[in-house]
Amino acid sequence: MGGIITGTGSAMPRxxxxxDYFSKNIFYTKEGTKNPKKGTEVIKKLEEISGIKERRFIGEEEQSVDILFDASxxxxxxxxIDKNELDAIIVAHNSGNMLPNKDGVFHTVPNLAAVLKNELKITNYQCIAYDILFGCPGWLQGVIQANRLIACGExxxxxxxxxxxASRLLDPHNLDSLLMADGCGATIISASDSRNIGILAYASFSHTENDLHNITMGSSLNKEIPGDCYxxxxxxxxxxYATTWLPQVIKKAMDKVSINPKDVDxxxxxxxxxxxxxxxxxxLMxxxxxDDENYASKIPMSIEFLGNTSVATIPTLFDLVNKNKMEGFELAKNQTYVFASVGAGMHCNAVVYRS
Incomplete structure (x- = not known):
């Protein structure tokens, strides 16, 4: 018995x-000195490298739970399915519930899965609700955990x-932080008796060595700005790390079911x-x-208009494709997908899925 995806949803802030929103920002170097280049020039370079043209932020009057509830x-x-049929709720995030009208103030108690269960008005007390912190690969690790719960009959x-x-934690003087954005994606994983569809294999790596502080929270590059939660x-x-290890964790997952990139839709x-x-x-190839294989048609990309939404990225992207909102990509039966993510820790993971 394994897990299949039976429902998807996403919520993107308005x-x-x-x-150009950031063009007047004064950027600093990692050493804490002002970048001599103009903001417009720096932003142009960011767009060339990242491909990001725009992203979404929640409003000042909104909180994280709003988009979490919407997507779920x-x-x-x-x-x-009926909400009281849920046996578990797993919420992956990095920063708890950002409170409205309070820049950078967030709560992690009660945990977000519990808050979500309450917002959904689920009365089934046997539905466990917990959070996981696993950086950007958190949602995918939650899917792996869901599959394990299903596989063992729980x-x-x-x-x-x-x-x-992420919008409430951005350092306006740090170019790297402008890659980040807000969003939420949710998925229902349900039990299936078939061994030929659903989650076929997965793999996860956690290095947490010299790479531990590759992504972290800290003070602004502008030393005159107070606070240490940027x-x-x-x-x-x-x-x-990503270009070295993500291909390897993908290969480990695919090798478990004896497939290669040519078999992936x-x-x-x-x-x-x-x-x-x-x-x-x-x-990976x-x-x-x-050699010389064009995989552009196999990789849907949302970064241009959504930015890097961290934990929300893959479930949001999958929902857009599932709802026929990504031109050139259409889901169908008997397709093979690979989900893969990498992020703070450093962690990376991959899942092989058959529709």
Whole structure:
């Protein structure tokens, strides 16, 4: 017995933030000195490297739970199951519930899965509700946990949500932080007796060595700005880790079911950097000695208009494709997908799925 996806939902904030929103920012170097280049010039370079043209932020009067509830309700409706049939709720996030009208103030007690269960008015006390912190790969790790609950007979239906509200933690003087955005994606994973569909294999790596502080929270690059809860990233080291290890964790998952990239219909990759996605795909093909294969048609990309929504990226992207909102990509029966993500820790993971 394994898990299949029976419902998807996503919630994207109404506020669209284009790159020129940051053009007047004064950027600083990692050493804490002012970047001599104009904000417009720096932003243009960011767009060239990342592929990001716009992203979404929640409003000042909103809180994280608002989009978490919206996405989860849509996923339940899409699945057609009753909310009290859920046996578990797993919410992956990085920063708890960002409170309205309070910049950077968030709560983690009660945990977000419990808050979501309350908001959904679920009265089934045997439905366990818990959170996981696993960086950007958190939602996918939640899917793996849901599958394990199903496989051991502990659950028939599990709601797994990935939530990110990064806008309240951005350092306006740090170019790397402007990659981040807000959003939420949710998925219902249900039990299936078939061994030929659903989650076929998975793999996860946690290095947490010299890479531990590649992505972290800390003070602003502008030392005159108070506070130590700003998003910080060493872009070059993250790029190296992702392009090295994500192909390997994908290969480990695919090798478990004896498939290679040519057998995969779509790759649902974490959307952190447009160029990085191409290198990850190229490095994966090299592991299988595949040359000159064009995988652009196999990799849906939302980073251009949604930015990097961290934990929410893959479930949001999958929902958009599932709802026929990504031109050129259409889900059908008997397709093979690979979900893969990488992020703070450093962690990375992959899931092989058959529709």
């Amino acid at each position: 506020q669209i933030i284009k790159n 309700k849509k996923a339940l409706e899409n699945s057609g 659950a028939k239906h599990v709601l797994v949500a990935g939530l990110e509200v 998003f910080k990233m060493d872009g070059k080291k993250v790029y190296k 779509y790759f649902f990759f974490h959307q952190a950097n447009g160029k990085m996605l191409k290198v990850i795909a190229s490095n 090299k592991l299988y000695d595949i």
